[in-house]
Structures are given as structure tokens and as C-alpha cells.
Amino acid sequence: MKILIARMNHETNTFSPVATPLEAFGRNGPCYGHDAYRENAGMRTAMSAFIDAAKREHAQIVTPISASANPSGRVAAGAYDAICQSIVDAAEGCDAVMLDLHGAMVAENSPDGEGDLLERVRRALPHAPIAVTLDLHANVTQKMIDNADVITSFKTYPHVDMYESGEHAARLLLDLIHEKAKPVIAWARPPLLTHTLKSSTAEGAMKRAVDAARAAEGEDGVLAVSVLSGFSLADIAAPCISVVVVADGNRAQAQDVADRIARQIWDERDAFVYRSAPLAQSISEAAARARETDKPVLLLDHGDNCMSGGTCDTTDAFEEALKQGLDGIVVGPLCDPEAVASLFAAGEGATVTIGVGNKLASVASRGKPPFEVTGIVRALTDGEYIISGPTYTGQRAYMGRAAVIETPAAHILVTERTHEPWDLGVFESVGIDPRDARFLILKSRMYCRPVFVPISGGLVECDSRGVTSSDYALFKFENVKRPVYPLDSEVEY
Template sequence: MKILIARMNHETNTFSPVPTPLEAFGREGPCYGDDAYRENAGLRTAMSAFIDAAQREQAEIVTPISASANPSGRVAAAAYDAICRSIVDAAAGCDAVMLDLHGAMVAENSPDGEGDLLERVRRALPHAPIAVSLDLHANVTQKMIDNADVITSFKTYPHVDMYESGEHAARLLLDLIHDRAKPVIAWAQPPLLTHTLRSSTAEGAMKRAVDAARAAESEPGVLAVSVLSGFSLADIAAPCASVVVVADGERMRAQQVADRIAMQIWNQRDGFVYRSAPLAQSIREGAALARNTTRPILLLDHGDNCMSGGTCDTTDAFEEALKQGLEGIVVGPLCDPEAVAKLFAACEGATVSVSIGNKLASVASRGKPPLDVTGIVRALTDGQYIISGPTYTGQRAYMGRAAVLETSAARILVTERTHEPWDLGVFESVGIDPRGARFLILKSRMYCRPVFVPISGGLVECDSRGVTSSDYALFTFANLKRPVFPLDLSAEY
């Protein structure tokens, strides 16, 4: 048996000004062939699980590409075409396909990146079974459903079960190949734009929905149930919540389960809506928490969150913290290649005045000048480190060149690339012990929590009204199918 295994991951924020060329998919672009295999073998991605499953089958493995980029703006047409072409061109002669996809990719030439790819793969291999593992924040489309035999998704956010989702999809595909099961897919999609901060699987309506999915998987004939919160910062027809069910030969049974859980989600739709407090109030709350602990207080700047397509260069939260007199701040990573170049030119130990941030035209920074700061250059590095986990455990991370500027109130980590603070190594790699901070201002919603919450004395969510803000009124949706909740309170399902 010859199995095609590939990875194409990108969550597209169509409101983000951060470009997504081919070079964004990896350190200097995607990995191909044997390098794509090595990038995933033995790790914890869905593609890693596909490789392990294929090896247990003693199958011939074809890995044309592994392409994963941080969330950002629309994928460049040339990049999308190159990634798709790599996968489709490798399909000839393959008996099965396993794809590690995000599910919320929008390219300049495709509003449905994954659906269009799957359609092309199906056309190239009309009789080969196709299994797909999706991110929990996938925007599912009919074209995805029509061109896959098996679909599973993560059941955790923060995502710590990527491997398990791939393992599940691979198992069902092999059951199909060996005539142990006949997977069929059904889905349901209520008109609901969820907020990412309400898609945590540890609490609330999302936890109840995922619990219902897990329970349904124990019902006779139900092989997999996935609850996908969707990614609403994509101006497409339906960036909405979905339920995807795989059943053994009974499409009606699959549809009944999908409809039942989708109705549960709709009936609890208020639980998927997040309302931000004013930024100044959030910073005051953080200052109050700090009076009762010696451990760092997390100030999560989710309005400029890297892993939702943020520019990572808005300074609103940092400026408000300085305005309120907070000290002992560690902030970052702030993405500003121009400032990094100036700090590298000055060398370590030098006192430098530099303008940081507000250089990309996002919601928050439009027309706002950069923040002028003066401090001592404390570290200059290549910005690389190994992620300790639990997310992307063992992978090498690249922040671009990184510099630390120390002022009287703060240590500022400035990088050439947008980067999610999902590991203590973000700071430890540049000589900062985050445990010693009084306040950690992180451009993150959720990924930082598994590693930073355990060292903290409290957490406050701060909405800087950047390009990943929870305030949908900041964004103009031109392609969204209306009515949809919560933009339209009269929406029905």
C-alpha cells in the first residue's frame, strides 16, 4: 500500500495586514520530501500520527510537503498554488491519502483553501480513500465534506491532542481500507459566530459541546464526532461553528447526531459570546491582583494575538500599563523588524532610543505613532529554541532575530517575526526568567496558558482592539451570509 501524507496548516484572518507568502510556511518556507517526513516523524502533530499509522501498516509513505504558517492575512496565490501542486502532483499511484489540514485557510485565489485542495486531490485519485484531521477552529464547508471519507478534529483548546486527532482519522481510514467499517460523513452548521475566547474546552458551553461529542462516540455505529468552533475573523460566507459526524454506513444516523449536538450549541449560543472589558479596567484589575502575590500576573493581550493573525506590534496594553505606573514588566514578543535591526546595530550593553510598534495598518494602530523608548540592549539572539510542550512538543521554533531592551519599568522582547508565547523558551532563550516578572504582557489568547498559568499569580484578559479583537463591530464583513448570531440577534436555526 502506498499512502500520501501531507500537512497544510494556516488559519487565515482576512482582516490581518500580515502577509502570508510561501516563505511564511516554515523557517524559510515549507519542508519537502524527506525533510517533510523528518519534520514530523516522532513528534505530536496529526501528520506524525499518520506517519506512525502508515509505518505500522508497512506501507510505502509519500510525504511531498509539510507547510505550516502562523495565522496571518490571506495566503498569497503563488504560495497556495505551490503547496496544492506539491500535494496533487504526488498523488499519482497512491492508494490512500492522509492530510493534516487546519480548515480555516483563505487564499487570495480561494475562499475555501482546504475544500479546493480536497476537490483536486479527489479528482486526481477518484477511488482512493481520503482522511483529514482538522483544527478545532476550522471553518467547515460542503466541499470539504464532499471530498473526504473521514474527518476528525482536535477536541482540546489549547490544542494538546493534535496527534490523537490524526491517530483517530488514520484508524478509521485503515478500517475502511480493510473492510472493518464503512465511514460516512454528515454535518450541521448553525449560523453562529463564536468568539475564540469562548472556545476553550475546559469550561462553559464549548466544554459541554465537546463532552456531548465524546459521549456520542460511544453510541452504536458512531465512529467520530467533532465540534468545531470555527474561526470568525475570516470574511467568508460561513465562518461558523460546525459539528461533523462519521458513522459506520448509516448517514441518517450520522446526521441525527450532528443535528442534535448542533442544536445544543445553538440553544447555548450566548455561551459562545465574549464581551471585553475596557482596557484600562483590565490593567487596573491586574495591578490589584499583584498586591496579593509575588508571582507574575499574566496580562493577555488577546486583541493582538499572534495565533489569530495579529500584527503583534500594537502597544496599547503596554502603554496603558506604563500609564498606570506598573513596573517589573516583561512584554513580548513585539514584532518589529526595523527596531530589531537598530538594536542589533547598537550591540549588547548599549543604551539606545528606538521607536517600537504600531507600524502595520491594523485596527488599533491605524494613524497611531510608534512608542518611543530608551533602554539598554540586554540580549541579541537568533530567536531559536526547542518547544518543551505540551503544544508542538519538540519542534524548533523561530522568532527571527530577537532582541531584549531593558527600561526602568520593563524588559521588552522584540522579534523579526510574529510569534506565539507558547513556551517558557520564548523568554528563557533570550536570558529572561519569566518567573521573576511582576507582570507578563503576552500577545496571546490561550496557547500560553498551559505553561504560563502554573507560574503565575493571576490572569487578566486585555483587549487592545487590535486586528484580533473580540469586538466584531471593528470589522467590516462583506462576504458573510446574514443573518448570523451574535451580529443579528434575530438569527434562527
């Protein structure tokens, strides 16, 4: 048996000015062939699980590409075409396909990146079964449903079950091949734009929805149930929450389960809406918490969050913290390649006055000048480290070149690339121990939590009103099918 296995991951924020060329998919672009295999083998991605499953079958494994980029603006047409073509070109002669996809990709030439890819793969291999694993924040479309035989998604956010989701999809696909099951798919999509901060699977309505999905998987004939909260910062027809069900030969049963859980979600729709506090109020709350603990207080700047397509160069939260007299601050990573170049030119130990941030046109900056800081250049590094887990355990992370400026009130980490603080290594790799900070201002919403919450004395969510803000009134939605909640108050489902 010859199995095609590939990875194409990108969550597209159509409001983000951050470009997404082919080079964004990896350190300097995607990995191909054996390098794609090596990047995933033994790791904890869905593609890793696919490889392990295919090896157990003693199958011939074809890995044309592994392409994963941080969330950002629309994928460049040339990049999208190149990634898709590498997968389609490898399809000839394959008996099955396993694809590790995000599910919320929008390219300059495709509003439905994954659906259009799957349509092409199906056309190339009309009789080969196709299994797909999606991110929990996927925007599911009819094309995805029509052109896959098995669909599963992550059940955790922060995502720590990528491998398990891939393992699940691979198992169902192999059961289909070995005639142990006949997977059929049904789905439901309430007209609900969720907020990412309300998609944590540890609490609230999202937890209840995922619990219902897990319970349904215990019913006879139900093979997989996925609740996908969607990614609403994509101005496409329906960036909405959805429920996808795989049943064993009984599509009516699959539809009943999907409709039942979708109705539960709709009945709790307001619990999927996040309403931000004013930034000044959030900073005041952080100051109050710091007086009650000797551990760092986390300030999560989710309005400029790397993993939702933020520019990571807004300074609003940092400036407000300084305005209110906070000190002992560690902030970053702030993305500013121009500032990094200047700091490298100055050299370690130099005293500099430099403008940082606010250099990408966005909903937040509105022409605001860079924030001027004076301090000492304390570290200059290549910005690379190994993630210790639990997310993307063992993978090498790339921040681009990194520099640290020390001021009387703060240590500021500045990098060439936007970067999610997956790991303490973000700071430890540049000589900063985050445990020693009084305040940690992170460009993050959720992924930092498994690592940084255990060392903290409290957490405050800060909305700097950047391109990942929870205030949808900041964004001009032109393609979303209306009415949809919460953009509209009168919506039927």
C-alpha cells in the first residue's frame, strides 16, 4: 500500500497586514520529501501520527511537503499554488491519503484553501480514501465535507492532542481500507461567530460542547465527533462554529448527532462571546494582583496575538503599564526587524535610544509612531530554541534574530519574526529568567498558558485592540453571510 501524507497548516486573519509568502512556511519555507518526513517523524503533530500508522501497515510512505506557518494575512497566491501542487503531483499511484490541515486557510486566490486542495486531490485520486485532521479553529466548508472520507479535529485548546487526533483519523481510514467500517460524514454549522478566548476546552460552553462530542463517540455506530469553534477573523462567507460527525454507514445517525450538539451550542451562543475590559482597567487589575503575590503576573495581550495573525508590534499594553508605574516588566517578543538590525549594529553592552514597534499599518497603530526607549543591549542571539512541551514538544522554534534591551523598568525582547511564547525557552534562550519578573507581558492568547501559568501568580487578559482584538466592531466584515451572531442580534437557527 502506498500512502500520501502531507501537512499544510495556516490560520488566516484576513485583517492582518502580516504577509504570508512561501518562506513563512518553516524556517525558510516548507520541508519537502525526506526532510518533510524527518520534520514530523517522532514528533507530536497529526502528520507524525499518520507516519506511525502507515509504518505499522508496512506501507510505502510518500511525504511531498510539510508546510506550517504562523497565523498571518492571506497566503500569497504563489505560495498556495506551490504547496497544493506539490501534494497533487505526488498523488499518482497512491492508494490512500492522510492530510494534516488547519482548516482556516484563506489564500489570495482561494477563500477556501483546504476545500479547494481536497477537491483537487479527489480529482487526482477519485477512488482513494482521504483522511483529514483539522485544527479546532477550522472554518469547515461543504467542499471539505464532500471531498474527505474521514475528518477529525483537535479536542483541546490549548492544543495538546494533535497527535491523538491524527491517530484517530488514521485508524478510521485504515478501518475503511480493511473493510472494518464504512465511514460517512454529516455536519451542522450554526450562524455563530465565536471568540477565540471562549474556545478554551477547559471551561464554559466550549467544554460542555466537547464533552457532548466525547459522550457521543461512545454511542454505537458513532466513530468520531468534532466540535470546531471556527476562526472568526477571516472575512469569508461563514467563519462559524461547526460540528462534524463520522458514523459507521449511517448518515442519518451522523446528522442527528451533529444537529443535537449544534443545537446545544446555539442555545448557549452568548457564552461563546467575549467582551473585553478597557486596557487601563486590565493593567490596574494586574498591578493589584502583583501586590498579593511574589510570582510574576501574566498580562496576555490578546489584541495583538501572534497565533491569530497579530503584528506583534503594538506597544499599547506596555505603554499603559509604564504609565501606571509598573516595573520589573519582561515584555515580548515584539516583532521589529528594523530595530533588531539596529541593536545588532550597536552590539552587546551598548546604550541605545531606539524606536520600537508600531511599524506595521494595522487597526491598532493608526499611524502611531514607534515607542522610544533608552536602555542597554543585554543580549543578541540567533533566536532559536527547542520547545520542551506540551505543545510541539521537541521541535526547534525560530524567532529570527533576537535582541534584549534593558531599561530601568523592563527587559524588552525584540525579534525579527512574530513568535508565540510556546515555552520558557523564548526568554531563557536570550538570558532572561521569566520567573524573576514581576510582570510578564506576552503577545499571546492561550498557547502560553500550559507553560507560563504554573510559574505565575495570576493572569490578566489585555485587549490592545490590534488585528486580533475581540472587539469585532473594529473590523469591516464584507463577505460574511448575514445575519450572524453576534454581529446581528436577531438571528434564527
